[in-house]
Amino acid sequence: MKVKSPLEVYQLLPKTNCGECGEPTCMAFASKLINRDAKLEDCIPLVKEDEEGYNKLAELLAPEVKEITIGVGERAVKIGGDDVLYRHQLTFFNPTALFYDVWDTMDMDELKERVSEIENFRKFYVGEFLTLDGIAIRSVSGDPEKFKETVKEVVEITDLPLVLCSFDPSVLKAGMEVASDRNPLIYGANKENWKEVLELVMKYDVPVTLCSFGDLNLLKSMAITFRGAGVEKLVLDPGTFPSGEKLRETFHNFLKLRRGAILEGQKEIAYPLMGVPATAWLVYEDELSASYWEAVLASLMIVKYGDILILHGTQPHSLLAEVHIRETIYTDPRTPVQVEAGIREIGEPDENSPVFVTTNFALTYYTVESDLSSNGIDCYLAVVNTDGIGVEAAVAGGQLTAQKIKETLDEFDFSKLSHRTVVIPGLAARVQGELEDLTGLKVFVGPQDSGRIPGWMEKNWPPEK
Amino acid sequence: MPQEIDINELRELLKKLKVEALENVEIEGDVEVELEFPAGVSNSFSYAIGQELAQIAAHLLNISQFLGYPAWSLAERKELEEGQIPVAQQIPATLVEEEFSVGHITEWKNKIVEVTLGATSSDGGTRKHTITIGGETALPYYFDAPMPNPNRVTLDVFDMPIQLAKTVRVNYEDVMHDPGEWAKKAVKEFGADMITIHLISTDPSIKDTSPAEASKTVEEVLQAVDVPIVIGGSGNPQKDPDVLEKAAEVAEGERCLLASASFNLDYVKIGEVAKKYNHVVLAWTQIDLNSQKELNRKLMKQCGLERDQIIIDPTTAALGYGLDYAYTNMERIRIAGLMGDDELSFPISSGTTNAWGAREAWMVSSPLEDDSDWGPREFRGPLWEIITGLTLALAGCDLFMMMHPTSVQVLKELTNTLFGSVKGNDTEISDWITRLVS
Structure with missing residues (x-):
């Protein structure tokens, strides 16, 4: 974690207490900046007259973990952007984005129904509705045309942000042809396809997930390579192994990556982390066990550092648990516990x-x-x-x-x-x-x-x- | 392989690299140069700008030096000064190979106390085995240090039939009139590591059972099962100290966990009783770290309890009903303990059963029309208990007081997996995108 004190920020502000930002003093504004309750752009004199100071402050105030946007418009979702390892140290920003899957071998009616189910899910909680964030479209057929058709259909029926899932670059390319204006997250680049995927994301300037299941050296190598080529909108998937010793390892990988990013300032891997609790469905045969374990994996990853998840089950009990645990961890602990008596x-x-x-x-x-x-x-x-x-x-x-x-x-x-x-x-x-x-x-x-x-x-x- | 390079393209590329000083270098005609790195081009530099570009840069450096311009020093200085990675819109030929590593947390120097519950015949008890919790030197399941003891689950048993969520009740309906049978079922069929006997009939507004009468139930449970037990009162602050005193007396030597001591009742008496009959005290506070410190301190100083006679219950709020406070409070307590605060370095217990108070766990359907379908409550309830428990497990909770057999099974499987005692199950996930069909 970067050392950030209001004083350090104050030193770089105009120190005129002009009040244009809405705060009585520059010091008060500095405190708000530290807590991320104010934006640097609100300091008009700084923006207009002190480019150097602005740049220094922008760098000082930038979160340790890169913030990335998926999708466009009102439903666009931001992930990453965290500064701390424990929520009580400040708060966690940008709640874990929950993406549920559809696939290109579904028939159209089935597809429409599932998209609408994901889009319309809502659960009331403390004055607002908890909802789901997006759709992950999987290529099961391996056929670029089929994938393109499915993506096209999804793009037509929903504004939700999308993840396009395939390890076959020609499939991803076909998907991008119909979703390029939706800023989807590409999933994903791996050891085999990274060059073609890199070319694709450079062409469209969209975020991309780097996949290296269980191998953090390769993950870091890919991140450095992509960054070196000018691609900065990265999401890291260290692999979600759904059970046994590998699940323990998965948990450790999430801890290691986030500790490296926040505590040790390892910029090379300071990107949002993706978990795929959907892999629970590869282990458990009956629907109830699979849906339970998927919710369990999701919760584990929401509590410890998952920024975006791809899920498969839409059973109501799992959805309720998932949106609630997300709310639990991402509620700002600085919010008062009490209302007035x-x-x-x-x-x-x-x-x-x-x-x-x-x-x-x-x-x-x-x-x-x-x-x-x-x-x-x-x-x-x-x-x-x-x-x-x-x-x-x-x-x-x-x-x-x-x-x-x-x-x-x-x-x-x-x-x-x-x-x-x-x-x-x-x-x-x-x-x-x-x-x-x-x-x-x-x-x-x-x-x-x-x-x-x-x-x-x-x-x-x-x-x- | 050597490539032909148009010198004007090279200049353009170098502009992008902001090696402005080279802009004045005039070169005319085509120049062919052997592809060879000058000594001293660091690997990180060539990685940083992309390998192909590094090759081109190397060419140009050669050319410039050939023409008498001290270009190399410029590039070198640029790299050292800014440490920034130039951006190149080129696809690199190979992956930059780097290793990832991360350090351990050095501030975690303190060990959480190890507390043993139950006593075997060699220690003057009648339990078949004891259970030890605590002893951590890192957050749970972290790679910094192995966790010495696994998490444990104690299942609730009541000394009279009580109102339970239907999903829970169906599992115990046949034994609710007999605490001994109830305890046996919980151990044999549902895998309970321990049993909690709640003496709720002692509440003056329920049955007002006398402490002497209630302690018979404790004896009954001790005879029915051979696992360590937790003894709980009714929650009546006036009567609980007397009830626990008598129960502690009949269970002397069994090293039970007495639940609980709090500022709400005569904790001194409970502490003294635990000391006299050699039991462990559950120190309960309500999501308040400082109050937990104070209670722990008083139990040690005022009642003379040993450190290994205290387990703490900083309060469990259910998922959706304050779990955020409970989680963070527990995590802060555990981190403080690991960093050296010996008033907080105790094993932690959770009344995970509180999850059943959440309406999502027990109501047939949502009371709000605008909610999406909640699905069957039979599926929601156990999951609510699981998620509440696992969240607190990640905060450092050692012992879970639970109710539903499915919840126990799943929570144990998960915590044992993270603990490292579940081997195998190597699932192939590389093809998850296509393998996961419907």
Whole structure:
């Protein structure tokens, strides 16, 4: 990791505190640059008047691992760009891109359906939808014309970024003829075909994956050779062996490459890493085992340094696990765990609306909030300060007690309601009695999961008088 | 092979190399030169500019020197000064051959404590074998140093039938009324390395079973299986210390793991009981590194526990429900331990079972209309437990408290593979693009 301090950056800024960047001082701007919350281009005087300083800063601030873009337009995806080995040291940038495969021996209907499945997958999480990133098109037939047809079809039906997969340069060439304006990732160059592939990517100026399964010397040699020829948009695939000793070796190869890039500044291999968890399907015969192991390999590689993955299974259980583990690792750890405590209004509550209780743990709060609002439940939500701990753990740990709930409810004017009741989370059932004693309110125990509030409301609301 | 080269092309090429000083060299007529590198052209230089171009450059250097121009010194200085790789739009003839290597982490100087659970007859217990965890000197499965002990799994058993996710429940339905049978099934059929007996019936709001009565269940489990055990209370902070005290007494000599001591209850009593009856304490804090340090310190200083009598539980949050915090907290704790913080250099345990609290693990379908189909929950649940566990395994977790047999099997297979005890299975992947059909 490069030594980066705000002071070091500040030295190269104009030091005039002109404010054009939107920050009050150059020092504040420097801090934002270090955290990658601001762009160097926002410093207008630097861009206009100090080319040397700009270049120095640009180099200083460039991430250790090269950042590469695949695809064009809104759905284009960036990979790489990391600066640290552990997320708590800053954060990881550019979430691992998840590409799912189609192949040129599929019939057209099958192909369309699968592309649409990949394109439309979505899973709600903390106020947004988790989605998949792209399509990897494999040449199974080995026939350039057939591959070209498949690529053409995919290009027509989706804007998703693409990876074109074949080790046969004539197949890749045929694919590029119909996808050249989509900036696809070429997969891949290996020991045998590298010259032709190099020629192809030079012609089209597209990113390329260098493949050397289990041999890091060759991988590095290829990277230096390509770089020497002026090709810099590289992705490295050290091979994904799906089981046994070779899987252990695969894990080590990812660790070694990333450690070399970030800790030792080995620029020659400081490129995004590709994993191919799809290889799990070469080992396991039954669909369930294969889909589980593919998700396991994907998770392993998302946690430790995979920047882009090619996957095969689209079973919902695997997709859910894959998008969630990716979100887990790439969530910015600098984001606060807590939301503000107090009484919130969800929708347009009136005197007959219920009062729900939850914690100020951000994940809990957003989950409950979205369950309520997306189901159109107008209500009050009492957010208790549990130091950012979820319901179950906070009950166990003493951060969600009857007393704490009472303190939050004290802010609320029950006289504007037609009832004197409150609904606590099912996982906090044990505080019910004490809360009634402390507040004199009627306390209902709600469901254990806020996703079940609509069903609970049907049975229990409005309360009998 | 010698090639004919047009001198004007050479000049153009050299312009690209920014050897500006040569621009003034005038050469007229065709010149043929033998292809021969002058002594002193370093390999890295020829690699750097691409071999073919290096050959051309070598030609021109020869020519220039032939004409009396000190060109060689220019090229040499350029290389040393900038260290930059000139870019050439040419396909090189051969691959640049380079070796890759990377160093080990030198800051990891400290060893995580090794803790042994269970005691055999030679140590005054009745367990058939003991289990040792910890002892790492690097992050798990890293190439820096071999991991001395594999990960272990302890399966949950409850002292009364309880509400479980359906996917889990179907595996235990026949034994839920008998903790001894439950424990046997977990060991024999599901490959549990250890058993955790949760004395939840002691909770005053459940059955309020007395500590003496509850300890009979502990004896029952100790007789039913010969693996080391974990003894857990009900989570009631007022009663747990008494329950664990009595359980520790009846299990004296078996070196059980007492779950758990926390700031939420009388941890001093639990620590003292562990010391008196020679057990190990699970020190539980809630995703707070500093609080974990403090608890560990107090267990050692206030209760006089030995270092090998502490395992820590820094809290497991499920995938999608705070696993990011749990993961990073655990990773930071482990790295701090490896770098020398002896208040954190303890083996780590995870309540991986918490994964079953995630709605993705147990709900029949998504409560949100806009979500894509979630698929059958029978498939989601075990995977949720696996991914939660494996993520924490990568952060340094040693011991996993789990529930579902499939999850146990897959997590063990993966951790053993990364540990290095699974051999063979050499899958050919070079043709994956074509071999993987549907």
